[in-house]
Amino acid sequence: MCGIVGYIGKKDTKSILIEGLKELEYRGYDSAGIALLQNDKIEVFKAVGKIKNLEEKVLQNTTCCTNFDTLTLGIGHTRWATHGKPTELNAHPHLGVYSYVVHNGIIENYKELKEELTLSGHIFVSQTDTEVIVHLFEYYFNQYNDANRSFKETIERLHGAYSILLITKSEPNKIFFMKHGSPLAIAKGNDDGEIYFASSDAPLIGLANDVVYLEDGMSGVASIYGIEFSHSVQWSTLPTNKLFAQKNGFRFFMEKEIYEQKDVVVDSMMGRLKDDTIVFDELTHDILEGINEIKICACGTSYHAGLTASYLFERLSKIRCTVEIASEFRYKEPLLTPDTLFIVISQSGETADTLEALKMAKNGGLKSIAVCNVDNSSMTRVADATILLRAGIEKGVASTKAFSTQTVVLWMMSLYFGTIRGVLAKEKLEIELQTLREIPNSLKVEDKLHEKCRRLSKRYLHGHGFFFIGRDVFFPLALEGALKLKEISYLHAEGYPAGEMKHGPIALADPELFTIALMPQHLHYDKIKSNVEELSARDSTICAISPLPFELSDDFINTKKTNHYMLEFFEMLIVLQLFSMEISVRLGNDVDMPRNLAKSVTVE
Numbered sequence: 001m002c003g004i005v006g007y008i009g010k011k012d013t014k015s016i017l018i019e020g021l022k023e024l025e026y027r028g029y030d031s032a033g034i035a036l037l038q039n040d041k042i043e044v045f046k047a048v049g050k051i052k053n054l055e056e057k058v059l060q061n062t063t064c065c066t067n068f069d070t071l072t073l074g075i076g077h078t079r080w081a082t083h084g085k086p087t088e089l090n091a092h093p094h095l096g097v098y099s100y101v102v103h104n105g106i107i108e109n110y111k112e113l114k115e116e117l118t119l120s121g122h123i124f125v126s127q128t129d130t131e132v133i134v135h136l137f138e139y140y141f142n143q144y145n146d147a148n149r150s151f152k153e154t155i156e157r158l159h160g161a162y163s164i165l166l167i168t169k170s171e172p173n174k175i176f177f178m179k180h181g182s183p184l185a186i187a188k189g190n191d192d193g194e195i196y197f198a199s200s201d202a203p204l205i206g207l208a209n210d211v212v213y214l215e216d217g218m219s220g221v222a223s224i225y226g227i228e229f230s231h232s233v234q235w236s237t238l239p240t241n242k243l244f245a246q247k248n249g250f251r252f253f254m255e256k257e258i259y260e261q262k263d264v265v266v267d268s269m270m271g272r273l274k275d276d277t278i279v280f281d282e283l284t285h286d287i288l289e290g291i292n293e294i295k296i297c298a299c300g301t302s303y304h305a306g307l308t309a310s311y312l313f314e315r316l317s318k319i320r321c322t323v324e325i326a327s328e329f330r331y332k333e334p335l336l337t338p339d340t341l342f343i344v345i346s347q348s349g350e351t352a353d354t355l356e357a358l359k360m361a362k363n364g365g366l367k368s369i370a371v372c373n374v375d376n377s378s379m380t381r382v383a384d385a386t387i388l389l390r391a392g393i394e395k396g397v398a399s400t401k402a403f404s405t406q407t408v409v410l411w412m413m414s415l416y417f418g419t420i421r422g423v424l425a426k427e428k429l430e431i432e433l434q435t436l437r438e439i440p441n442s443l444k445v446e447d448k449l450h451e452k453c454r455r456l457s458k459r460y461l462h463g464h465g466f467f468f469i470g471r472d473v474f475f476p477l478a479l480e481g482a483l484k485l486k487e488i489s490y491l492h493a494e495g496y497p498a499g500e501m502k503h504g505p506i507a508l509a510d511p512e513l514f515t516i517a518l519m520p521q522h523l524h525y526d527k528i529k530s531n532v533e534e535l536s537a538r539d540s541t542i543c544a545i546s547p548l549p550f551e552l553s554d555d556f557i558n559t560k561k562t563n564h565y566m567l568e569f570f571e572m573l574i575v576l577q578l579f580s581m582e583i584s585v586r587l588g589n590d591v592d593m594p595r596n597l598a599k600s601v602t603v604e
């Protein structure tokens, strides 16, 4: 996702910024830019696509800021489009008249601020929320002629999440900074007076030793003479290993990706979840014209997200929805009719079976949407419309944050469709929107929960298999839990609809058959309870996951009490991901690169 770098010092600022941005490439982005300030000259460069496009521009066009004896300040940014398309105009740094800003996060009240500033004569050129920051700063500076005060007044007016670096010709030796929501670190360089900024450790390693990880609400101003912080800070030592830094200090990419789900879902909802409605700029209002059915096609984890969505589309959009595994769909000679909206779901956008299914649907004249994490991937180029997940690059082979963002995006789509079809009552919509806002909290990994999963994992390393069971949307979640366990622990696991056990699988029940029971309070609790009791009566070992105590369980993972089944869904997802990861660790497996698997399956 978006990344920030900054530098004050006498070295080659442009190269330091470009190299810093390269270190952030692993997070994913679609455009990048830097601004350089030396004395009263500012130069800015922006490019869409890879950092090397930006680098070429910088090398060919830098005219100022080439004198290394003179102090040069610089700020840089990689952008993953949220408000407005990935264009140069929308790329950061954003300009006022004499100042530039880079920003990670979202300014929730940017529309009001933009209106106010436009009325007082400020001219906006981009579609971003970020641009209001630099105009607000100049609005105050024009009144007070005091950069410190203007920056403080500016940040007091902002609502939302905002980590910011701002430079201005009015104080050409300083970088103003603020952290709220998104991460921001400041490091002292190895040379005298040098200061580096970055949104994660990777760009700082090797260049600095001492670092401050800013806490929310901290701001200040830095110059070659030192840093003034708004609050007292704690300096710590930077790690020396880049890979470790890229994993943000976690043991595995999978672990990092599990932990960052609470943040990436915020990006998935950004600009789409409004006060009282859902908006998808990527879709036109006539998307459902002539449509009587949705067909979803996907593979693996993405298929499980699709299956979850099929419940939500029928429940909330009141539209028939079928889901198919792409490799089956391709060869079944499917009947394709133009009243079907065809949705493919894919993290990579390159999965061969899903891509071929999409092409078949296109050739059959169906409208199509790709719900995908990788912009410009093959599926996004074939589909009529694309809705990006904005999960950032997923490195662990076992998919985690792709699933949570897919589910969030598809849930929002079901609300959007329900609204444009006029079948979703206002009160119901309000509840769903409020629940969406609470998802980051449900996806937060509490230490206690992780520790519980770690401790329990030692009891589940043997046996002859696992049943993951659930009902309704908790059935696809059970499938996903079983798939995660299979992939990285190499233990046999199956997901089943809980009510289906008595139709055959229960014959396997014995103490060495582990049942992982998803028992949400708010969706068919009594029904699933009876199903689990049936398994317990046949001596299966039961690990129940529920906010309600269940006396027949052998092990119990207590989830939080909430008021909506989807919040239970996301917390249980975290439990299942952690549980399989900890089993895999105990078995000594390679968590990030399990045997026989590839991240992108481009063969059929």
Ligand code: F6R
Residues within 6 Å of the ligand: 299, 300, 301, 302, 303, 345, 346, 347, 348, 349, 350, 351, 354, 397, 398, 399, 400, 483, 487, 599, 600, 601
């Ligand atoms: C499971 C996993 C796979 C993928 C599947 C589809 O953890 O990663 O099951 O979900 O190969 O991949 P995408 O979503 O890239 O189409």
